[in-house]
Amino acid sequence: MKKLCYAFALIVSAAGLSVTAEAATDALPSILESYEKNAENSYTISYLEEDPYLVNIYEGYGFAKDYESARGHAYVLEDVNGTERPHALANCLTCKTADFTKLVNKMGEDAYSLDFESVYPQMHENVGCYTCHEYQFMKGTPVITHDYTIAAIGDEMGDAIAPAVAVCGQCHTEYYFKPENKATNVPYQDIATMDPAAELAYYDEMGFADWTQESTGTPLLKVQHPEIETFLGEGSVHAPLGLTCADCHMEMKENENGTEYPSHYLVSPLESEVLLETCAACHKDTDMAEKVHAVQEEITAREKEVGQELSDLKDRLAQAAASGEYTEDKLDAIRSLHRTAQWYFDYDYVENSEGAHNSALARKCLDTAEETIQEAMALFES
Numbered sequence: 001m002k003k004l005c006y007a008f009a010l011i012v013s014a015a016g017l018s019v020t021a022e023a024a025t026d027a028l029p030s031i032l033e034s035y036e037k038n039a040e041n042s043y044t045i046s047y048l049e050e051d052p053y054l055v056n057i058y059e060g061y062g063f064a065k066d067y068e069s070a071r072g073h074a075y076v077l078e079d080v081n082g083t084e085r086p087h088a089l090a091n092c093l094t095c096k097t098a099d100f101t102k103l104v105n106k107m108g109e110d111a112y113s114l115d116f117e118s119v120y121p122q123m124h125e126n127v128g129c130y131t132c133h134e135y136q137f138m139k140g141t142p143v144i145t146h147d148y149t150i151a152a153i154g155d156e157m158g159d160a161i162a163p164a165v166a167v168c169g170q171c172h173t174e175y176y177f178k179p180e181n182k183a184t185n186v187p188y189q190d191i192a193t194m195d196p197a198a199e200l201a202y203y204d205e206m207g208f209a210d211w212t213q214e215s216t217g218t219p220l221l222k223v224q225h226p227e228i229e230t231f232l233g234e235g236s237v238h239a240p241l242g243l244t245c246a247d248c249h250m251e252m253k254e255n256e257n258g259t260e261y262p263s264h265y266l267v268s269p270l271e272s273e274v275l276l277e278t279c280a281a282c283h284k285d286t287d288m289a290e291k292v293h294a295v296q297e298e299i300t301a302r303e304k305e306v307g308q309e310l311s312d313l314k315d316r317l318a319q320a321a322a323s324g325e326y327t328e329d330k331l332d333a334i335r336s337l338h339r340t341a342q343w344y345f346d347y348d349y350v351e352n353s354e355g356a357h358n359s360a361l362a363r364k365c366l367d368t369a370e371e372t373i374q375e376a377m378a379l380f381e382s
Helices: 002-015 029-040 053-057 073-082 098-107 109-113 116-122 129-133 147-156 163-169 196-206 227-232 245-249 273-283 288-323 328-349 359-379
Strands: 252-254 260-262
Touching (some): 029 073, 029 260, 053 288, 098 116, 098 129, 163 227, 196 328, 245 273, 288 328, 328 359
Antiparallel strands (some): 252 260
């Protein structure tokens, strides 16, 4: 049976077809069954209701209208189509479906600028086998399939960056759309530049902004879930130990035939006795749930404090811009600090672990944001 399925994989590869999760059913029923369990992760919260200051700091951008927590991979296509945030182009599908990844790999960067409404009906599979394994799904080999990741870190795959980190990080990363052709790209060139300061410098050098806020005149950046940068970045405890995303989020299980397989039902290690055994190798008898929740509560509380301070700065700057009492040079100096503060705040806020992946970097980002806010506020009086 496995030989037949592998032959099928070679056939579809030669034909240029996309491999769906269903295609692996006969060969890998346990993995498929575990993958389908991700549909159980359907709970969402509205960040705009939980943290109302976000509506103010994101004013003029889509995230001020609709910003909910992510559900399981089984819902990504449904959710990108249903969001109230605008998606005129197909580049919004970059990490939502294996079908679009395949289309980009066939067409090149021209695929990114296609019309969303014309491409979406052709998308049928969510994040699937091809996304993380290309045509090596029968072997379980991790394969980077996104062109921008290959361009940025392809040579470091398996060397500085473990494959089981890179394949997750190709989507769980900060990204932007190139101004010239709207292609998805990342603001780093290697592991050394996977850093909030380096990425901000990258955007500053190219003069890039996601939007210019009308009330403040600030050219702002919207960070997008920089998990790979956070996990690999300065202050990370787990990456230097050789741990990967799979080690902490994918259980090893045994099916009824006695075959061991990696569960593709992605879970928090705090919800799995199997995964907690990995933690125990270093943390011994530590109550990991208590330890991690304490970090997350600390970071969340700081986010609310700094987020409100950022909102206050935004209001003060908007009032100053409208007053006519400040020179444009003074306003631009404050806008530069506003941009920087919002970048560092957002870098922490949108990283989905709430400090668990790298608490040192989370604290550093929030501290930098707060210090920059205070520097900007002082300029109003100088």
